[in-house]
Amino acid sequence: MEKIPTIVEAVADLTAEVRAVTLRAADGRELPRMEPGAHIDLFLAPGLTRQYSLTGMGASGDRYCIAVKREPQSRGGSAFVHDNLTPGDRIDISPPRNLFALHSDASPAVLLAGGIGVTPLYAMAKALQDRGTSFRKDYFIRSLDLAAFHEDLAKMGGQVRFHSGLDPEETRRTLEDAIATAADGTHFYICGPVPFMECAVSVVESAGVPADRVHVEYFNAAPVESGADAGFELHLAASGQTLRVEPGESILDVLDRAGITVDTSCEQGICGTCVTRVISGIPDHRDMYLTDAEKAANTQMCLCVSSVKEGPLVLDL
Ligand code: FES
Structure with a gap:
């Protein structure tokens, strides 16, 4: 995934729970333009990637602004932003992605x-x-x-x-x-x-x-049952490995146990970080990230929550 090195320019509390963070490109260049509704990934620490919506590009028009609520049930992301990020910190981000784009015509x-x-x-x-x-x-x-x-x-x-x-x-x-x-x-x-x-x-x-x-x-999801309904074989085309997923296990659990690292973030099927190409087999899509058309095509799947409908499942890993 492409990463853009940035520097935290400012942090400010908008409310008792919400902190605004302003980022600028570390090399002084202009950041890619954002569209309303877009979000960026923040690579906060190893294994700690979080998505935040962009709220604007600042008064100068070349900054990224986000606003992060401290979640009492934080799995690390919002607590890290509130407790650790200070001006001058360097942090990698992704380019903006927009899954929530505004319509372009004049409709209200x-x-x-x-x-x-x-x-x-x-x-x-x-x-x-x-x-x-x-x-x-x-x-x-x-x-x-x-x-x-x-x-x-x-x-x-x-x-x-x-x-x-x-x-x-x-x-x-x-x-x-x-x-x-x-x-x-x-x-x-x-x-x-x-x-x-x-x-x-x-x-x-x-x-x-x-x-x-x-x-x-x-930005968060209702709990999703990520475990397999029945056991199945998981073939990894790139490494040539075959793994067994037992009933109740998620694909991510099995990959993790085998020492195979897949980038993840939300682990709730909403961010798309874990999307992986499917070479054959029919996934049981349980995520909210892929569109209906993408799910119907069965050429990719979110490994964090989805399972298999019809095996064998062969992944591009
Ligand atoms: S990690 Fe976010 S969709 Fe899987």
Whole structure:
């Protein structure tokens, strides 16, 4: 994977839980342009790679800005960012990737943000405002003092609405209202924690919004059963090895036991870091990263959560 060496230029607390980090290229060159909705990988430490949405390119237009919430259940990434990153630190990143791109025509947009899911939608709100596209943003947050970018978003006026301290039923009703009052042809962009995502997606689907106008970005996933339903043989074409995956074991577990290292990050099937080429066999795709078309093609799979439907499974490893 291509890596870009960067230097931490600044860190700043946006709220008690959210820290902004600004990165610049270590060699002083311009960083590749970002599109709203894009994210980068941060290679924080050996075995610790995390994805964060870009919130902008800074006032100078050649920086990458991210905002990271300290997660109480952190598996290392957000705690590392909050506790270790200081200005002057060197850190490798990936070029931006965008799996949550804004539509390019003039159709209106509704941005539905839950908590720290605001980060890609903040970049989108700025882009939509700059290009003069009609949009509305509904930002659901536990309390206003925890709302990252509150001041900037409030300056955008009535098209940004903050909903703080709602219970699940109130959240659902507010989402129903936001969706029912949207103009025909609106694109919906949804990002937030899993319960918020599930609620928002079900409300959008119940309202009959066509799937091609519903765009979602998961930053964590509901638990996925990654273990095999039945044992199978795993052939590794490049190394010529054959490994046995027993029922209940994940492919990643078996590779790890055999001393074969695969780059991983989320280990939840959402980031795509572990995607590997499938030479033959039909995977049982359990990830949320590959598109439906990519899953149907069966030429690649996410090793962290997916298993096999029809073996033998031959991987390009
Ligand atoms: S490690 Fe993220 S999809 Fe597998």
